[in-house]
Amino acid sequence: MSNQSNPHSRGCFITVEGTEGVGKTTNIAWIRQCLTSYGIDPVMTREPGGTNLSEEIRALLLEPREEPMAEMTELLLIFAARAQHLARKIVPALDQGQWVLCDRFTDATYAYQGGGRSLDKSTISHLETLVQADLRPDLVLILDIEPEIGLQRARQRGEPDRFEQETLQFFRRVRAAYQERASQDPTRYLLIDAGQSLDKVQHQIQTGMAAFMSRRLAT
Amino acid sequence: MSNQSNPHSRGCFITVEGTEGVGKTTNIAWIRQCLTSYGIDPVMTREPGGTNLSEEIRALLLEPREEPMAEMTELLLIFAARAQHLARKIVPALDQGQWVLCDRFTDATYAYQGGGRSLDKSTISHLETLVQADLRPDLVLILDIEPEIGLQRARQRGEPDRFEQETLQFFRRVRAAYQERASQDPTRYLLIDAGQSLDKVQHQIQTGMAAFMSRRLAT
Numbered sequence: 001m002s003n004q005s006n007p008h009s010r011g012c013f014i015t016v017e018g019t020e021g022v023g024k025t026t027n028i029a030w031i032r033q034c035l036t037s038y039g040i041d042p043v044m045t046r047e048p049g050g051t052n053l054s055e056e057i058r059a060l061l062l063e064p065r066e067e068p069m070a071e072m073t074e075l076l077l078i079f080a081a082r083a084q085h086l087a088r089k090i091v092p093a094l095d096q097g098q099w100v101l102c103d104r105f106t107d108a109t110y111a112y113q114g115g116g117r118s119l120d121k122s123t124i125s126h127l128e129t130l131v132q133a134d135l136r137p138d139l140v141l142i143l144d145i146e147p148e149i150g151l152q153r154a155r156q157r158g159e160p161d162r163f164e165q166e167t168l169q170f171f172r173r174v175r176a177a178y179q180e181r182a183s184q185d186p187t188r189y190l191l192i193d194a195g196q197s198l199d200k201v202q203h204q205i206q207t208g209m210a211a212f213m214s215r216r217l218a219t
Numbered sequence: 220m221s222n223q224s225n226p227h228s229r230g231c232f233i234t235v236e237g238t239e240g241v242g243k244t245t246n247i248a249w250i251r252q253c254l255t256s257y258g259i260d261p262v263m264t265r266e267p268g269g270t271n272l273s274e275e276i277r278a279l280l281l282e283p284r285e286e287p288m289a290e291m292t293e294l295l296l297i298f299a300a301r302a303q304h305l306a307r308k309i310v311p312a313l314d315q316g317q318w319v320l321c322d323r324f325t326d327a328t329y330a331y332q333g334g335g336r337s338l339d340k341s342t343i344s345h346l347e348t349l350v351q352a353d354l355r356p357d358l359v360l361i362l363d364i365e366p367e368i369g370l371q372r373a374r375q376r377g378e379p380d381r382f383e384q385e386t387l388q389f390f391r392r393v394r395a396a397y398q399e400r401a402s403q404d405p406t407r408y409l410l411i412d413a414g415q416s417l418d419k420v421q422h423q424i425q426t427g428m429a430a431f432m433s434r435r436l437a438t
Contacts, residue, residue, distance in 0.1 A: 052286050053279070057296075060275055067271050070306035072350055073299050077276075080295035087289035123349065130342065131291055 011094040012216065013135070014042070015105040017178060018143030019171050020164055021153030022194045023201070027143055028103055030202050034209040035099065043093045046103035048078055050085035057081035062161040069162070075113050075127070082106070083131045091135070106132065107140055107181055112163065115177025116170045136188075139212050141205065142178050143194040147171035187215075230313040231435065232354070233261070234324040236397060237362030238390050239383055240372030241413045242420070246362055247322055249421050253428040254318065262312045265322035267297055269304035276300035281380040288381070294332050294346070301325070302350045310354070325351065326359055326400055331382065334396025335389045355407075358431050360424065361397050362413040366390035406434075 014035075016028050028044075035042050048058040061069075061077055082105075093100050106128050113119045147168055154164055182189040190208040194201050233254075235247050247263075254261050267277040280288075280296055301324075312319050325347050332338045366387055373383055401408040409427040413420050 053284065053288060053292070056279060060272070060279075065272065067303075067307065069272060070302050072302035073272070073306070076295050076299035076302060076350075080292050080299055083289050083291035083295060084286075087292070088286065126345070126349075130345075131295075 009097050011096065011098040011100060012139075013090065013094060013100050013102070013137045014139045014141070015102045015107065015137040016141045016143065017104055017107045017111070018194065019111075019145065019147055019150050019174050019178075021150035021155075021157075022143040022145045023153075023198075024103060024143060026198070027141075027192075027194070027201065027205060028101065030205055031141065031209065032101060034206055035101065038213055040099050042099040042101040043089070044101055045085070045089060047085060047105050047108065048081040050081075050090070050102070051088045053088075054081040054084045057084070062163065064160075064162050064165060071113070071117050071119055074117075075109070075119060075124070078109055078113070079127045079131050086132065086135070102137075105137055105140075107137075107142070107178065110181060111174045111177040115173040115175075116166065118173070138188070138216075139190065140182075140188060141190045141192060141208070142182050143192050143201075144175065144179065144182075145194045147175055149195060228316050230315065230317040230319060231358075232309065232313060232319050232321070232356045233358045233360070234321045234326065234356040235360045235362065236323060236326045236330070237413065238330075238364065238366055238369050238393050238397075240369035240374075240376075241362040241364045242372075242417075243322060243362060245417070246360075246411075246413070246420065246424060247320065249424055250360065250428065251320060253425055254320065257432055259318050261318040261320040262308070263320055264304070264308060266304060266324050266327065267300040269300075269309070269321070270307045272307075273300040273303045276303070281382065283379075283381045283384060290332070290336050290338055293336075294328070294338060294343070297328055297332070298346045298350050305351065305354070321356075324356055324359075326356075326361070326397065329400060330393045330396040334392040334394075335385065337392070357407070357435075358409065359401075359407060360409045360411060360427070361401050362411050362420075363394065363398065363401075364413045366394055368414060 014031070016024060016031060018024050032042060032044065048061055049055045057077055057080055061074065090100050090102070109124055110121065114121050114124050151168065151171060179191065182191040192201060192204050235243060235250060237243050251261060251263065267280055268274040276296055276299055280293065309319050309321070328343055329340065333340050333343050370387065370390060398410065401410040411420060411423050411427070
């Protein structure tokens with residue numbers, strides 16, 4: 001059943017999270033395929049990015065540079081890109097009843113800037129409310145893996161970006177923050193053990209998506 | 220007497236504000252000359268900008284583009300640039316006892332985004348505290364002019380940037396916001412009638428600076 005057949009109902013916002021090398025690209029394609037089997041053709045997008053301007057902000061964020069970026073600069077650039085992405089792409093799509101599948105969103109900010117950089121969670125939470133009001137993802141899939149394994153994979157892909165250059169300790173804090181968020185709201189968060197074989201990862205995703213879809217279609 | 224002779228005392232932070240075409244460049248050169256006569260060689264900088272990264276953010280802010288920039292994106296980009304400018308340039312200079320003379324600062328945000336775009340002042344104030352803690356300029360010179368006259372001058376300078384393309388109504392609100400801020404704290408703010416002849420404008424600045432310097436040197 002396609003939600004898009006009813007332009008008056010609000011769409012659904014699904015985000016996918018995880019540290020470097022966790023297999024996000026492959027698994028997002030699989031999540032999309034799961035949605036397709038329900039007749040849903042989601043808007044595919046990513047953060048930071050998703051619009052021309054937000055992609056320009058993404059480039060500022062990821063590019064390694066001589067001038068060290070202040071932590072507050074990083075946090076505000078991320079939310080600036082997010083405000084633009086929401087205003088120009090995500091909210092209009094949801095308002096039209098479309099489903100949106102987004103590679104990373106605000107959970108990444110809690111994980112990377114809150115966990116990784118140890119920034120104050122209440123600062124992130126205040127910016128979240130400022131930029132998103134009460135908009136939160138309907139479902140967050142967190143792909144979870146040992147940072148050692150993920151980083152090994154990610155570093156085979158070529159030049160590391162500004163985040164990929166971080167230490168193993170950093171990514172351990174990021175992972176812990178993701179896990180903590182998942183544990184606080186097990187209905188809205190789906191924690192996927194992405195260290196298993198692709199088959200098993202896909203099975204976990206499919207089962208979790210089926211449970212979400214049956215809840216969603218029941219409401 | 221140069222403040223720089225005593226590296227243990229904190230420097231002084233002076234900002235210059237005003238709408239388009241008010242003669243900021245000429246008058247900032249004059250303010251610098253006034254400081255030089257007291258033996259002070261200020262760090263010259265500007266907002267948005269002041270560091271390589273902040274200048275890249277400035278370019279995003281000023282460039283006219285097809286994709287309309289959300290107001291919240293603009294506000295967060297401005298504070299992102301400011302956080303970087305403070306961390307990498309302004310605060311280190313002040314900590315070393317240097318004086319900093321900055322072309323625009325947070326009063327411009329209250330005037331352009333608060334006044335011009337009618338964004339909530341409490342939102343700006345919250346971001347100000349987040350990014351600056353209790354750092355505020357020691358002296359703000361506001362160059363005040365009828366927006367009609369200023370815009371006429373500014374538009375002779377070539378292609379207008381994203382702000383210069385705004386309406387006269389917008390600049391009237393910006394000016395009113397600047398005037399309101401000046402009236403609330405006449406000690407810290409110096410409102411200069413920049414519609415007069417250059418001689419008279421320079422005389423106002425010189426007199427105001429002399430009063431500020433005598434207060435400053437007395438403390």
